[in-house]
Amino acid sequence: MTSTFRTLTVPLDGKDFPGGLPAFLVRDDVLCWTRREAGLAGFGEIARFTATGPDRFLEADIWWRHLVLEAEVADSVELPGTGPVAFGSFAFSKTSAHESRLIVPEIAVGVRDGQVWLTQLTFDDGPLTEDTARAALDRWLRSVAAPSAAPPGRTTAAADPAGDGTLGAVATKGGGAVVRPLPLAAGATLHTGSLSEEAWMAAVEAGVAEIRTGALEKLVLARDVVATIPSGVHAADVLRELAARYRECWTYGVDGLVGATPEMLIQVEGRTAQARVLAGTLDRRDAHGEDGLPMDYATRVLAGSEKQRHEHEIAIQSLTTQLAPFSEAMNAHDEPFILELPNVWHLASDVKAELAEIEGHVPTCLALINALHPTAAVCGTPTQVAGALIRKLEHLDRGPYAGPVGWLDAAGNGEWGIALRGAVIESPDTVRLYAGCGIVDGSQPEAELAETWAKFRPMLESLGISS
Numbered sequence: 329m330t331s332t333f334r335t336l337t338v339p340l341d342g343k344d345f346p347g348g349l350p351a352f353l354v355r356d357d358v359l360c361w362t363r364r365e366a367g368l369a370g371f372g373e374i375a376r377f378t379a380t381g382p383d384r385f386l387e388a389d390i391w392w393r394h395l396v397l398e399a400e401v402a403d404s405v406e407l408p409g410t411g412p413v414a415f416g417s418f419a420f421s422k423t424s425a426h427e428s429r430l431i432v433p434e435i436a437v438g439v440r441d442g443q444v445w446l447t448q449l450t451f452d453d454g455p456l457t458e459d460t461a462r463a464a465l466d467r468w469l470r471s472v473a474a475p476s477a478a479p480p481g482r483t484t485a486a487a488d489p490a491g492d493g494t495l496g497a498v499a500t501k502g503g504g505a506v507v508r509p510l511p512l513a514a515g516a517t518l519h520t521g522s523l524s525e526e527a528w529m530a531a532v533e534a535g536v537a538e539i540r541t542g543a544l545e546k547l548v549l550a551r552d553v554v555a556t557i558p559s560g561v562h563a564a565d566v567l568r569e570l571a572a573r574y575r576e577c578w579t580y581g582v583d584g585l586v587g588a589t590p591e592m593l594i595q596v597e598g599r600t601a602q603a604r605v606l607a608g609t610l611d612r613r614d615a616h617g618e619d620g621l622p623m624d625y626a627t628r629v630l631a632g633s634e635k636q637r638h639e640h641e642i643a644i645q646s647l648t649t650q651l652a653p654f655s656e657a658m659n660a661h662d663e664p665f666i667l668e669l670p671n672v673w674h675l676a677s678d679v680k681a682e683l684a685e686i687e688g689h690v691p692t693c694l695a696l697i698n699a700l701h702p703t704a705a706v707c708g709t710p711t712q713v714a715g716a717l718i719r720k721l722e723h724l725d726r727g728p729y730a731g732p733v734g735w736l737d738a739a740g741n742g743e744w745g746i747a748l749r750g751a752v753i754e755s756p757d758t759v760r761l762y763a764g765c766g767i768v769d770g771s772q773p774e775a776e777l778a779e780t781w782a783k784f785r786p787m788l789e790s791l792g793i794s795s
């Protein structure tokens with residue numbers, strides 16, 4: 329064993345992988361970040377950083393920069409996400425007991441604009457060649473203990489997906505984009521989490537009362553529910569279902585945290601940073617029975633609502649104000665657009681910034697996250713007041729829910745979503761789901777409760793629980 333960190337990235341033939349990245353989601357311990365056919369998947373673990381507390385982002389940034397500083401990197405692909413990479417998930421709160429983490433995989437597979445690559449990462453001093461990388465990937469894909477027990481009708485993964493020993497067939501047969509009716513998970517039960525529905529609605533009422541005192545403008549209150557699934561929770565099945573159904577979202581899987589988020593906290597590519605800010609939600613089921621086109625209904629109810637626009641404006645303001653000191657130029661849509669997801673519509677705005685050099689360096693994505701998190705989309709405004717009220721009213725350690733989740737590379741590129749519409753797999757048969765709502769003056773507790781159910785739906789469906 330040497331202490332030298334070495335990586336080798338080689339191209340794979342895109343034609344061999346028509347299913348794209350989701351086809352690699354065949355193991356329950358896969359590290360994953362994917363949208364449509366693109367993304368990154370990681371297998372194994374050669375290094376891990378953990379931290380709690382207010383400095384978790386900066387400590388992780390320092391750890392990662394040290395690790396990659398003297399890395400020996402052979403990379404013939406040279407795209408964001410090639411070379412050294414780590415996957416990460418961070419606690420929402422600086423007071424959380426939950427450990428934030430960066431995980432360096434042994435093998436990473438990436439797909440972007442039809443290009444596919446494979447990276448092997450190691451601290452060993454053995455040979456590092458295209459053959460060792462392909463063999464390592466093959467080993468990870470083949471050592472799936474049992475086909476992740478997908479009930480009939482679900483997209484299925486196989487322990488020996490290729491059957492003929494070729495990597496190409498692995499991806500072809502994995503076929504992540506198939507959407508079929510979901511069978512129900514037999515015997516699944518759903519329990520309230522930290523607060524009963526009544527107690528959570530009382531918390532919303534208390535939040536609205538605080539807003540009316542003028543102490544704050546917006547507050548995001550979340551709650552949890554716990555699902556027990558006797559047949560077991562299979563992360564790979566859940567991830568493939570989410571990736572196939574929520575193609576506009578970023579499907580993530582890091583160490584038992586799984587979900588598909590529509591909200592991009594920050595995506596850094598070279599000197600360009602982008603974010604997708606959401607706030608303002610309408611359950612698509614509310615459009616049933618309404619006259620006219622569903623999208624016209626969504627535009628009328630969301631874009632035409634003072635309350636929703638106010639909530640959205642606060643979220644945009646919070647992001648752009650925090651991003652401004654790191655940017656030379658920034659642009660955001662003047663008008664929010666309607667983002668259509670299978671479960672809800674959102675008011676959405678995309679923000680793009682040209683990053684400034686600060687003391688000769690473009691800020692890394694973790695440095696940006698340190699400044700941006702928590703945004704008003706998941707905390708409130710002003711941040712400190714909202715954060716204190718969340719701790720008082722929610723009676724919940726949010727853990728990684730609503731914290732940043734994503735990946736980064738050695739060049740400082742990365743994609744970090746906000747871990748929404750997700751859950752933590754707490755044991756082989758238990759999952760804790762989280763959802764929250766922006767509360768402003770005029771918020772109705774019953775309506776907010778209904779909104780949490782709409783936001784639980786992606787996870788409930790992927791787990792095979794009817795909703």
Ligand SMILES: C=C(O[C@H]1C=CC=C(C(=O)O)[C@@H]1O)C(=O)O
Nearest residue numbers: 606607608609705763764765766
């Ligand atoms: C806090 C969540 O959603 C946020 C993101 C989009 C829309 C939101 C809203 O309309 O309340 C929330 O701010 C969640 O999904 O748990």
